[in-house]
Amino acid sequence: MSRSFVVAVNPADLVTLDSAVTAGREAEEAWLKAAREREGIPGLRGRRLSEARKRVRTERAKLRDSGKLAGSRDLVVTRAVRAELRSRGMDRDWEPLPVHAASAPGRPVGTGNGREGTDEEGKTVLVGRVTVKLPDELGERLVRGCYWTSAPAVEALWAWAERWGDGPIGKLKDAMRSGAPAGLAMMAAAFADRAPADALRERDRLRAEIVTTGDVLRAAIRRAR
Helix, strand or coil: CEEEEEEEECHHHHHHHHHHHHHHHHHHHHHHHHHHHHHCHHHCCHHHHHHHHHHHHHHHHHHHHHCCCCCCHHHHHHHHHHHHHHHCCCCCCCCCCCHHHHCCCCCCCCCCCCCCCECCCCCECCCEEEEEEEEHHHHHHHHHHHHHHHHHHHHHHHHHHHHHCCHHHHHHHHHHHCCCCHHHHHHHHHCCCCCCHHHHHHHHHHHHCCCCHHHHHHHHHHHCC
16 A cells, blocks of 8 residues: 655756656666576476566565665655655654644645745745655655654744734734725734744744655655665
8 A cells, every 4th residue: 555645846856856767667677687587487387487477576576665676756755755764863653643633734834835945036946746655654654753753843833823923914914804994904014013033033943843744755856866
């Protein structure tokens, strides 16, 4: 069984990923050719042929599971995700998600609409999309790891929001959504509490501590080889 993830990526990273997939496919085909010759498959018939093919399939499955063979996009990304989780200290058993979190839609608070989604000029760069399938156990480890790694920062951001709110812009949007006249909306924004510079820096620090599945998958795709 597998679990699907759709992730926004930089198209340049997709080119690198496709190159890694091509190299992996060629390596797997070369291994398969050598394994068939080793088993003498071209000269076998009947039951001996069936048993030889079974040995090759079994060995290939083990090599795929270990990451030594990766002849498809999903296998390449799976190998890279395992490496990325290890590098982040997230490759371990995690507690299940709380029921309310498992069914909650959307992104964690503080992550915005793709923190690495713009370049220095503010242009959107995560315009590519890729769907990857990870083994169930790895997909679940990824989701749990991101949730529990981010949980302290998420809680702190909720507390920050309760203290400082959305600021003038948030007050303006709230007033406009409620149908308030433009003048009253502007007045509400003008008198809204403004978070001081040190509070804004703290918010940025907390946001940076949040790890999403997209963060990990994009990093894995960049390290794919």
